[in-house]
Amino acid sequence: MFESAELGHRVDKATFAAETPKLRELLLNAQFELAQARRFPVVLLISGVDGAGKSETANLLTSWMDSRFIQTHGLEKPTDEARAMPHMWRWWRQLPPKGRIGIFNGSWYSRPILQRVHRETKEAQLDQSLGRIGRFERMLLDEGALLIKFWMHLSKDAQKKRLKNLEADPLTRWRVTDKDWDHFEMYDRFRKICERSIQATSSADAPWTIVEASDFRYQALTVANHLNDALRRRLDGLGNPPLILAPPLPPRLDAMNVFQKLDLSQRIEKPDYEMELERLQGRLNLLTRSKAFKQRSVVLAFEGSDAAGKGGAIRRVTGAMDARIYRVISVAAPTDEEKAQPYLWRFWRHLPGTGRFTIFDRTWYGRVLVERVEKFCAEADWMRAYGEINDFEEQLHRNGTLLCKFWLAISPEEQLRRFEARRDTAYKRFKITDEDWRNRDKWDAYQQAVYDMLDRTSPSHAPWTLVESEDKNFARIKVLKTLVERIETEL
Amino acid sequence: MFESAELGHRVDKATFAAETPKLRELLLNAQFELAQARRFPVVLLISGVDGAGKSETANLLTSWMDSRFIQTHGLEKPTDEARAMPHMWRWWRQLPPKGRIGIFNGSWYSRPILQRVHRETKEAQLDQSLGRIGRFERMLLDEGALLIKFWMHLSKDAQKKRLKNLEADPLTRWRVTDKDWDHFEMYDRFRKICERSIQATSSADAPWTIVEASDFRYQALTVANHLNDALRRRLDGLGNPPLILAPPLPPRLDAMNVFQKLDLSQRIEKPDYEMELERLQGRLNLLTRSKAFKQRSVVLAFEGSDAAGKGGAIRRVTGAMDARIYRVISVAAPTDEEKAQPYLWRFWRHLPGTGRFTIFDRTWYGRVLVERVEKFCAEADWMRAYGEINDFEEQLHRNGTLLCKFWLAISPEEQLRRFEARRDTAYKRFKITDEDWRNRDKWDAYQQAVYDMLDRTSPSHAPWTLVESEDKNFARIKVLKTLVERIETEL
Structure with a gap:
């Protein structure tokens, strides 16, 4: 499923320069409409492999849009208050209100995937966690959230190259840690587990979008375009969640209760x-x-x-x-x-x-x-x-x-x-x-x-x-x- | 200034039993009016010496009133989130909204007083802290809060007796700690510093009320009556803070700026x-x-x-x-x-x-x-x-x-x-x-x-x-x- 994200997609400088001003204007307009109408929140997940430009993408989006109505959250050490609460509490607290965009750079997927990669959990436990995540996202969607999920992908070779490049530059060396190389050693295992997670949690109204991350311009344009399309659709009243047509609850045949x-x-x-x-x-x-x-x-x-x-x-x-x-x-x-x-x-x-x-x-x-x-x-x-x-x-x-x-x-x-x-x-x-x-x-x-x-x-x-x-x-x-x-x- | 709180005030059982039903009704009514009108918050401080029935008083008030509209806060170890913030942040967070009562069992006074008792600060620093507290309370008052401050007092003998009694009873022994006895050793010093603090922070619209704590019935009735009177006065539109008649800002005599x-x-x-x-x-x-x-x-x-x-x-x-x-x-x-x-x-x-x-x-x-x-x-x-x-x-x-x-x-x-x-x-x-x-x-x-x-x-x-x-x-x-x-x- 990652194959089409390993083709070497690129966007050249000229195209990028030509596309961005228009796109920024569209995004700003959409964001402003969103903030005015306050009809729904936007939850944007940016996940993927190490070194795949997740923070860069979040930073670019934030710099393009109005930073007053957008907030990026990272994976942080939970506070002592958070440790006393259900695991999801830290995410509950960070959900954007209606009219705002929340970018999650690292999200509720990080822990279950990494636990499984490090063999702290069995496959059944991973699936159990993914099931819980699916239900949580279902709830967000049913409550009206626009949920957009990006998976930033790098092939094994591309990831190796990316980490080496980052290390070679004194300005970016700090960003590559031993943990990143440890993760790289487990690339194949990681890939398999991510694949399973992505498949299990793609739904009609919140599919994962896998984005090749070997070229930042391609990656950035893909994300920004998709975000704009998704915002536009919802703001124009298209793509609203379909009304659930539940069968009526069964009538009670007798008066016993x-x-x-x-x-x-x-x-x-x-x-x-x-x-x-x-x-x-x-x-x-x-x-x-x-x-x-x-x-x-x-x-x-x-x-x-x-x-x-x-x-x-x-x-x-x-x-x-x-x-x-x-x-x-x-x-x-x-x-x-x-x-x-x-x-x-x-x-x-x-x-x-x-x-x-x-x-x-x-x-x-x-x-x-x-x-x-x-x-x-x-x-x-x-x-x-x-x-x-x-x-x-x-x-x-x-x-x-x-x-x-x-x-x-x-x-x-x-x-x-x-x-x-x-x-x-x-x-x-x-x-x-x-x-x-x-x-x-x-x-x-x-x-x-x-x-x-x-x-x-x-x-x-x-x-x-x-x-x-x-x-x-x-x-x-x-x-x-x-x-x-x-x-x-x-x- | 503690003399009139060392006279051995007592309320007998019969009086207490006769007074309480009426008082509870008044308090409940006032509380309900407060919750409906949402005009102002009530900040109630209960301070004083160890063993002077501070928690008991808070518990009694809470049990008499509607616990949905009243919240008691204790002195707790600050969370790691609070440690990163200005010292007052923990109190800012706990302030009751308009229409609610917040009881502070231990408050912004505790730290400056204890620091001075333990000689961690000089007198000037205590006064500096008290000055800051005074300005904070001034702000609360100006913002419309009803601020009621009780100081629970026990004479040295009475405190000793109280601690001994608590220790003698297996059900209450846990409440007396070594720290309490350490504090008792410093009774005279503590008393002097409290006196200074009380004097420095009594204002016309938020005076301290010193309550003798050697008899719980007396103490409880005093607090409850006073709270009721204060609530009544504000609800009836009496005792609103007087409008400040500030001199106008001086006119600018020239056009320089x-x-x-x-x-x-x-x-x-x-x-x-x-x-x-x-x-x-x-x-x-x-x-x-x-x-x-x-x-x-x-x-x-x-x-x-x-x-x-x-x-x-x-x-x-x-x-x-x-x-x-x-x-x-x-x-x-x-x-x-x-x-x-x-x-x-x-x-x-x-x-x-x-x-x-x-x-x-x-x-x-x-x-x-x-x-x-x-x-x-x-x-x-x-x-x-x-x-x-x-x-x-x-x-x-x-x-x-x-x-x-x-x-x-x-x-x-x-x-x-x-x-x-x-x-x-x-x-x-x-x-x-x-x-x-x-x-x-x-x-x-x-x-x-x-x-x-x-x-x-x-x-x-x-x-x-x-x-x-x-x-x-x-x-x-x-x-x-x-x-x-x-x-x-x-x-």
């Missing part, structure tokens, strides 16, 4: 509750102070009908902890910075560091609950969200982050009682809005969305805990108990 | 320009690759009239560098997250780490230029901005960040020529807007603002470089030369 197995009549009376609460809070407090915990992090996800008691349950959890180690995130309307990013970005940014809790009062599941029912997003968007959410939670799991998801279940009758009580209690009045009453009318549609969610997002490493919440005491104890036992098992 | 000394006729012809450009870019490139540079960071601030050539000058600087080490920030309308923070916050967040450049295309000086002339902010706001900006730049300086500020000067005639050229060149047309034409009509008002700015913000560690920009070549070379020479001197 997981909630029916719940015994909502379970209660805990006050004296027992208070004793149990103190005991569990004590255990939780000790756990959060343990040495083992300092290396872990915890994400708690609270969902449930309005007035199911999420806030009260959260307060019983936080009541056991030092206020410095947790953060409660209440999901509100996204800020404009959040709106310029993929849906999950507003949750990524609040992930806990080691020794810390983040507690989400409503979560990323809003996508398949309220956004589905209220039609805030298209069917295709919430349909794909199940998979995106599972991928996200798997990354937390692989990072050693403990994730507990609670669904607080109450009956519609109990909800009504609580709504009325809220309406009539002075300091609780702010907790009830017209919207809550409106949502109540859609109880069945919401339940349907909940069933689908539970069916589709309960892997064994991130199961939902259904919490019978008709009795607040019972619910709070069950939440605390589940949490304490999960942490004890994990540590 | 610093720009008249500039020789705008200076030119560099193309062949010289190209040779010089290449030479300077080469030097800059080598400098950014040097070992010494990897420990430093650079901030470039570009200001100037519209069409003075900022973008072109910036491109000649970035053209010399690898795209991965710099970031160009173009100052646009603030995002809603930025609007919820002090004015300088949107610049703080883009400061460079070590080995990196941040290049601002227009800067924090917008406050005293466009915001002043267009009356986007009150006179008191831009008048205080000179001092705030000087403080900010001094912090960069103290952190070892190299700051270069360029004012690109052109004549009104040259501006007109460039405007017309932009209007008539296809790919430059997006660079000129109706606003640019309107601003041109206010040339004199802008010049006045520039003179005042230059007069007030040119300390020797962060001088302005006036760049004669009538000839673009000359301007670009002067910018590069100044930058290269500054870096060479610094390294």
